[in-house]
Amino acid sequence: MSTPRQASKLIVFDRDGTLIRHVPYLCDPTQVELLPGVREGLSQLKLAGHKLFLHTNQSGVGRGYFPIEAVIRCNEELIRKLDFDTNVFEEICISPESPQQVMAYRKPSPRFGCELLVRYRLAPADMCYVGDNLTDLLTASNIGCQGVGVNTGVHDLDHELTQAGLTDKFAVCQDFAQVTAWLLQTMRDSA
Ligand SMILES: [Mg+2]
Numbered sequence: 001m002s003t004p005r006q007a008s009k010l011i012v013f014d015r016d017g018t019l020i021r022h023v024p025y026l027c028d029p030t031q032v033e034l035l036p037g038v039r040e041g042l043s044q045l046k047l048a049g050h051k052l053f054l055h056t057n058q059s060g061v062g063r064g065y066f067p068i069e070a071v072i073r074c075n076e077e078l079i080r081k082l083d084f085d086t087n088v089f090e091e092i093c094i095s096p097e098s099p100q101q102v103m104a105y106r107k108p109s110p111r112f113g114c115e116l117l118v119r120y121r122l123a124p125a126d127m128c129y130v131g132d133n134l135t136d137l138l139t140a141s142n143i144g145c146q147g148v149g150v151n152t153g154v155h156d157l158d159h160e161l162t163q164a165g166l167t168d169k170f171a172v173c174q175d176f177a178q179v180t181a182w183l184l185q186t187m188r189d190s191a
Helices: 038-048 068-082 111-120 134-143 158-166 176-189
Strands: 010-013 053-055 089-094 128-130 146-150 171-173
Touching: 010 111, 038 068, 038 176, 053 068, 053 111, 053 146, 068 089, 068 128, 068 158, 089 111, 111 134, 128 134, 128 176, 134 146, 134 158, 146 176, 158 171, 171 176
Parallel strands: 010 053, 010 128, 053 089, 128 146, 146 171
Antiparallel strands: none
């Protein structure tokens, strides 16, 4: 196992509404549309030495709406559109469970994040979850890692955080450029 550089942090992104436009139960790669600033932002974060991951809840699989292969094809289209020379994501976690099924990796389960921390031998402070949904930030809360929201999905994240009593705990950015600036600053300060 390779030992990651000390400055390297683990940044775990949600997919729908965070990196790509939110389409309910997306299963058609032709509907994959990068959100503004995502390509540039991920490029800057990689250049800064951070390791990027994708963690996406896809209950459409568990509900029987589409097979997991459709999710994989959409992920591949996202990666193709990002057009990086190297593999942009170190690992991808697809959680196919529906809310009614036993939760394994479905956010807000901390399982994927905790496994990464063990594998990379890092502390929760070295990880950040990024997403457009309260669930993404609850995942961060369950892991005890950092988290930042982005208001580019279908939810009113500020309202959801207020309802959950978590406004003091997580910052909410208005677009991906803001998320990138926040991550570059925060992850440097916590180095
Ligand atoms: Mg989302």
